[in-house]
Amino acid sequence: MSVATEVAARDDGTDAQVEILRPRTSTNEKVLRIVIPVVVVLAVIALWQAIVYFNHIPKYILPGPADVALSLSTDWPILLPALWVTLTITFSALIVALIGGVVLAVVLVQSRWIELAVYPLTVILQVTPIVAIAPLLLIYTPNTQIALLICAFLVAFFPILSNMVAGLKSVDHNLLNLFDLYGASRWQQLIYLKLPAAQPYFMTGLKIGGGLSLIAAVVAEFAAGSSGAGSGLAFRLLEAQYRLNIPRLFAALLLLSLTGVAIFGITSLISWLALRRWHESAVRREN
Amino acid sequence: MNHVTKVFSNGTLALSDMSLTVGEGEFISLLGPSGCGKSTALRIIAGLGEPSSGTIDWPSSKIDARGLPEGDIGFVFQEPTLMPWQTVFGNVYLPLRLQGVSKSAARPRVMAALTEVGLADFETAFPRELSGGMKMRVSIARALVTSPKLLLMDEPFAALDEITRQKLNDDVLRLWKTTGVTVIFVTHSVFESVYLSNRIVVMRARPGQVFTDMPIHTSSERDELYRASEEYRAACFEVSRALQDAIHVGGGAH
Numbered sequence: 023m024s025v026a027t028e029v030a031a032r033d034d035g036t037d038a039q040v041e042i043l044r045p046r047t048s049t050n051e052k053v054l055r056i057v058i059p060v061v062v063v064l065a066v067i068a069l070w071q072a073i074v075y076f077n078h079i080p081k082y083i084l085p086g087p088a089d090v091a092l093s094l095s096t097d098w099p100i101l102l103p104a105l106w107v108t109l110t111i112t113f114s115a116l117i118v119a120l121i122g123g124v125v126l127a128v129v130l131v132q133s134r135w136i137e138l139a140v141y142p143l144t145v146i147l148q149v150t151p152i153v154a155i156a157p158l159l160l161i162y163t164p165n166t167q168i169a170l171l172i173c174a175f176l177v178a179f180f181p182i183l184s185n186m187v188a189g190l191k192s193v194d195h196n197l198l199n200l201f202d203l204y205g206a207s208r209w210q211q212l213i214y215l216k217l218p219a220a221q222p223y224f225m226t227g228l229k230i231g232g233g234l235s236l237i238a239a240v241v242a243e244f245a246a247g248s249s250g251a252g253s254g255l256a257f258r259l260l261e262a263q264y265r266l267n268i269p270r271l272f273a274a275l276l277l278l279s280l281t282g283v284a285i286f287g288i289t290s291l292i293s294w295l296a297l298r299r300w301h302e303s304a305v306r307r308e309n
Numbered sequence: 310m311n312h313v314t315k316v317f318s319n320g321t322l323a324l325s326d327m328s329l330t331v332g333e334g335e336f337i338s339l340l341g342p343s344g345c346g347k348s349t350a351l352r353i354i355a356g357l358g359e360p361s362s363g364t365i366d367w368p369s370s371k372i373d374a375r376g377l378p379e380g381d382i383g384f385v386f387q388e389p390t391l392m393p394w395q396t397v398f399g400n401v402y403l404p405l406r407l408q409g410v411s412k413s414a415a416r417p418r419v420m421a422a423l424t425e426v427g428l429a430d431f432e433t434a435f436p437r438e439l440s441g442g443m444k445m446r447v448s449i450a451r452a453l454v455t456s457p458k459l460l461l462m463d464e465p466f467a468a469l470d471e472i473t474r475q476k477l478n479d480d481v482l483r484l485w486k487t488t489g490v491t492v493i494f495v496t497h498s499v500f501e502s503v504y505l506s507n508r509i510v511v512m513r514a515r516p517g518q519v520f521t522d523m524p525i526h527t528s529s530e531r532d533e534l535y536r537a538s539e540e541y542r543a544a545c546f547e548v549s550r551a552l553q554d555a556i557h558v559g560g561g562a563h
Binding site (some may be wrong): 167194196197198200201202203204205206210214215218221299300301302 | 352355356357382384386387388390391393394395403405407408435436437455459
């Protein structure tokens with residue numbers, strides 16, 4: 023096998039036999055997988071800079087990437103605390119939504135009656151626009167932070183709940199029979215069968231909920247209008263707009279995008295780590 | 310395992326007044342047309358469904374709250390029914406785990422069961438990495454790991470190719486001889502039932518009932534030679550005819 027691989031590497035053989043023995047992902051392909059996206063992003067940035075430069079667009083209308091980078095470094099003392107606030111709200115909301123979603127899903131599937139009673143409430147909470155709830159929450163909560171947290175939680179909670187309910191219900195009936203046969207308790211059935219079987223669904227909920235909790239944290243801050251030391255990136259973004267400090271607005275926007283990308287990356291990684299050995303979604307097709 | 314009597318009928322009349330006594334160490338095949346309630350009967354024996362009327366009597370005195378002899382039944386489903394997130398070891402360990410046996414205490418028993426089915430080298434593999442036949446072997450190992458007195462098999466090899474099926478038939482025969490377990494084997498294959506069992510219960514459909522109960526005697530070992538013997542052919546012919554009669558009676562009643 024190693025000999026054949028070497029041959030393939032040396033003259034890129036067209037021999038079908040050699041082709042089969044080659045590792046599926048060649049080094050070239052691995053490099054290209056990283057190089058191509060990076061090149062595309064760099065090209066877009068270069069194009070942006072070029073448009074701004076050659077058209078003499080003033081930076082209060084459209085700053086170039088260089089201006090944004092400069093703003094990012096000079097305004098860092100303002101942006102970093104704001105980023106921290108947004109991250110705290112996003113991740114606290116996500117964690118509470120994960121715990122709440124999983125626990126409520128487990129309770130819901132215990133009995134059809136509980137599900138019938140509780141599920142409509144969660145749907146109503148989900149479909150009501152978060153921007154409309156935010157002002158109300160401001161009245162009832164002691165401070166803005168908690169109102170923002172609740173908003174982000176409400177948005178992230180539902181996809182996690184509904185995915186978990188679907189996952190807990192989608193257990194192979196024969197496996198349930200098997201557990202009955204060996205006299206498994208409800209608790210054993212939950213721990214050894216239902217929760218592991220729901221893993222792929224949980225991971226879908228995590229990925230959706232992670233992205234949504236950031237969006238909700240930003241939208242809620244727009245609606246709630248926080249200010250001062252405890253304000254997040256959304257407030258800094260609005261503030262920069264009022265002051266026509268467009269480079270800083272872009273810098274805040276950039277941080278939000280990067281946060282979103284990071285959340286997506288982390289949740290995807292968690293999902294892959296959990297499912298890679300057994301679930302079809304995380305395994306490469308072998309033909 | 311004496312006097313397993315079952316008298317039973319339900320709304321759709323899947324089984325009607327069916328009685329069957331299984332002796333210890335027997336290898337019984339339940340054979341019949343589809344819809345004759347053979348799987349239903351097996352599930353009721355396993356306690357996976359309540360009979361509408363009638364009872365299942367066990368000789369054993371140590372019967373648990375569900376009216377079943379504890380840990381004494383192994384069940385092999387039509388599909389391998391493995392947990393895809395568990396390794397082969399984890400899947401075979403399951404029945405012991407549910408009984409509260411620790412992993413270290415269970416290890417020798419799990420490995421012994423895996424060795425029995427020839428999969429000792431695959432303990433860390435995941436089900437999706439195995440072929441259909443190997444998955445079925447894992448399923449059999451799981452059923453054997455509790456050292457059951459009674460092994461129930463519900464058309465376990467129906468979805469497998471003929472070559473794999475023959476191999477697994479031989480394995481099941483070998484396991485039956487070495488462990489002395491009582492086997493009730495549901496199948497719709499005449500050849501499989503004659504090859505494996507020392508007693509064939511032919512069932513009729515609508516309502517599901519025992520049609521005939523015929524012993525299969527062999528003078529030789531059950532192996533490739535037996536498969537080619539006149540004795541085997543004669544038994545197959547006889548069982549086939551009984552099955553035809555059962556289908557005819559069922560169809561006439563419909």
